[in-house]
Amino acid sequence: MSKGARRSAWRRVLEPFQVFLIDAGLIGLGILMVELLVISFSGRRSPTGFLLPAEEILDLLHYGRAALGAALAALVWGRAEGGVAISPGAALIRGVDAAGPPWTRTLRGWFSFLLAEATFFTGWLVTEVQLMQFLTQFDKAQDMVRGLLNPSSAVLHQGLVLLVQTIFLAFMATAFAIPMAFVIAFMAARNLTRGTFWSRSLYTFTRTVMNLTRAVEPLVWALIFISWVGIGPFAGVLALWLHSIAALTKLYSEQIENIDTGPVDAITATGGSMLQVMRYGVVPQVIPPFLSFTIYRWDINVRMSTIIGFVGGGGIGYILKPRVDLGQWGEVGTLVLLIAGTVWAMDILSAKIREKIV
Amino acid sequence: MSETNIAIRVEHVTTIFPGPVRALDDLSLEVKRGEFLVVIGLSGSGKSTLLRCINRLQDPTEGRIWIFGEEMTGAKGNQLRKLRASIGMIFQQFNLVKRHSVMTNVLSGALSRTSLFRSLTMRFSPDEVRRAQACLDRVGLGDRGGSRADALSGGQQQRVAVARALMQDPKLFLADEPVASLDPALRHSVMRHLEVLNREEGLTVVCALHDVDLIQRYATRLIGLRDGRLVYEGEPQGFNAHTFKEIYGEEAEVASGLAWI
Structure with a gap:
């Protein structure tokens, strides 16, 4: 009995920190990915004249500022009450009402949706996906395949x-x-x-x-x-x-x-x-x-x-x-x-x- | 009554499972030497826990248990294994080693007196093999020693389990719903062996049962458990529909003399 009680007391103390860490992490990730997308579509070129490759963009990102912004945003969002505005961290740690509004009606839902989209496009850029080369340059591998x-x-x-x-x-x-x-x-x-x-x-x-x-x-x-x-x-x-x-x-x-x-x-x-x-x-x-x-x-x-x-x-x-x-x-x-x-x-x-x- | 006439003494035993669930709640009872004690009660009333506490498959949270004057609770290592060897136990699901032969299963009843080397290499002495054959003969399966255990029918498997327990040369027999997973027609084939051991060799038997007709045929005394507490104690002759409801609750019905809960 006492063991269970102690554990739940611990949980009460830990909970706000867990919520904050999850929220700040997700928001920070979102900020960084948006910045990466903005830089790569801004058409900035390296001194050699080529478009910036992914690793250079990753090097340019403002990690400190993103972390600070994410921390502040997480502090604010973590205080939100109610089913619609509740933050992802709070939803994960404290659990959400199963009968709550559908994700299209909650802040958390839209945030998660946009985060998932941004992740896909960021992945596309970071791994330097080149569809055209894949579809048009088969002849370069011909020798090898023939061998x-x-x-x-x-x-x-x-x-x-x-x-x-x-x-x-x-x-x-x-x-x-x-x-x-x-x-x-x-x-x-x-x-x-x-x-x-x-x-x-x-x-x-x-x-x-x-x-x-x-x-x-x-x-x-x-x-x-x-x-x-x-x-x-x-x-x-x-x-x-x-x-x-x-x-x-x-x-x-x-x-x-x-x-x-x-x-x-x-x-x-x-x-x-x-x-x-x-x-x-x-x-x-x-x-x-x-x-x-x-x-x-x-x-x-x-x-x-x-x-x-x-x-x-x-x-x-x-x-x-x-x-x-x-x-x-x-x-x-x-x-x-x-x-x-x-x-x-x-x-x-x-x-x-x-x-x-x- | 002198101490040697008491086979099992259970004093203020409480067993708490994580949950927390009180499987046994301050239970005290005595079982006399040579008794055929039947324990009844709903599933979850603590019957199994009581039996498992007696041979320490389950450690009670509080309280003490003595077997023939020797304390079971608190026994450790060799002492505990020696005490366990003096208690035979059979289970609802038989718990044979399915891939071993019937003979090996019976021989495993002799493990407590077999050296580590002999037991790990499964080379039992010819003496033990003879004894195992005798035990198999007693349960009427003398010709099945070479079969794989899972090739036998349920009733036969439970008789092998009885033979394995006999191999321990026990002073006490625990049976946890020994016939609950058998065809009704086969139940007596197992119970009869327990009866013979009890009546003819004076073995003390503690058996969890559900069937009213089996209780009236085999028990010399009856106790009823409910929520881990003793709620009934008496002769099987005094057991009737009224006491049945007292133990099993109002919803329970005695259907044509047979009650399966």
């Missing part, structure tokens, strides 16, 4: 050899990841770590580390491991291994969280110890989905291992990158076809195996 459609046999032998390496690279990364992910998943499952302060801390720790590991792309991990163990397939194995541990831990632990608690209760009731409860109450339930996830992960790893060679991580990507740089499109075509064939075959294979298991 891809006429694969050369010069690189076929080397490509096949490295393809075998690619598949094994993915396999080893998956195989190394399974036992570690299996153990860590039990520490990252909410329903098994509720007991004591230490088990809850363990849960938070493993979840955080795994999420951070997963957030870093395998290509980046490959760069790290290349400087660690040198260029070659092993660096790629390590990169995919680490990423696979994090990904499998997440999939495994979610599966553990979804088990039927009945057998766990039953084994606990027989006087089983914690490890015995895991072995008899949890493991039998999670083995089939674990297998399915693992094969799925191997499938993903094969995909990733085809490009991990781009940075020096071994596999077929290692010979693909220089040929792209040199414009040897015929050989690139051969390698791309090999990769596509492998990924397609793995896709079918993994789907078939998983079908059999579940």
Whole structure:
């Protein structure tokens, strides 16, 4: 009871700040996007005579003034009462009456609508969308497409050899990841770590580390491991291994969280110890989905291992990158076809195996 | 009456779930050795919580519980596991390990006295396997040891669960609506085993039930729970439509001698 009361007291103190932050953020975003649109349509040119590119416009924006203006506007708007004038932040934090006026009749509705429109046009400008070039300049890519459609046999032998390496690279990364992910998943499952302060801390720790590991792309991990163990397939194995541990831990632990608690209760009731409860109450339930996830992960790893060679991580990507740089499109075509064939075959294979298991 | 004649003593037990919901509200009761005590009450009246508190699948918020003179509340680690092993429990949903064989399911009743290595590798001693076979024979499933647990019918699965509990060599049997998810025709096939254990081997049984005819056939004593409080206590013979309404509320009806709530 007291815990709930304390939480709601905290919420009362925090609420105005939350509302202010959301409002100021949204208004500030709106001001900056409008300024960007104004500058780009004003036809201002850089000293070289060209229209300003997006990054220069972004550099010109008045961020400080926008923040100040947004803060003031948010202060004023946050004080508004009633369904029509209520600010987006207040609506989000305090909730809005479901039977309130439709969005076309509220200030917040129009603001959100204009913000969404501005976001689209700003995105168009910032990513420098060039529809005309896309529609009229296909001939510039003709050479490349012709090369891809006429694969050369010069690189076929080397490509096949490295393809075998690619598949094994993915396999080893998956195989190394399974036992570690299996153990860590039990520490990252909410329903098994509720007991004591230490088990809850363990849960938070493993979840955080795994999420951070997963957030870093395998290509980046490959760069790290290349400087660690040198260029070659092993660096790629390590990169995919680490990423696979994090990904499998997440999939495994979610599966553990979804088990039927009945057998766990039953084994606990027989006087089983914690490890015995895991072995008899949890493991039998999670083995089939674990297998399915693992094969799925191997499938993903094969995909990733085809490009991990781009940075020096071994596999077929290692010979693909220089040929792209040199414009040897015929050989690139051969390698791309090999990769596509492998990924397609793995896709079918993994789907078939998983079908059999579940 | 001496302490050894009392199988379960529950003293001022209160269990509060987040919400907060008072599943048990200052409940006190005693169960004598050899009794077949039936607990009745609506869903949410606290029957399950009471059973789960007795073997500490659920920790009571307040109060104390003794099993044959040993305190259950406050027991930890090995002591708690030893006490739990002396209490067999069967559940409404059987709670077998579906992908394991019937035999392995029965053997898992012996986990508390099996070494960690043997249990993790599932290599039970020949002695335990013989005992498990004997337990299966007793529930009439001696020839089904090799089947996968989920290949059996509901009634058979519940009998496997009884065999698993027997494997613990328990002094006390808890049954949480053991026949509620079975065909009415199969209910006696499970209840009869509990009856034999109770009458012939003097095992104390605490069983949550709903059916009036089962109560009158099997119970030696009856308690009724409502909102986590004891609202009825008496002999099954004294149980009639009037007391039924007292426990289940005015809306409840006894339909042709059978009441399923």
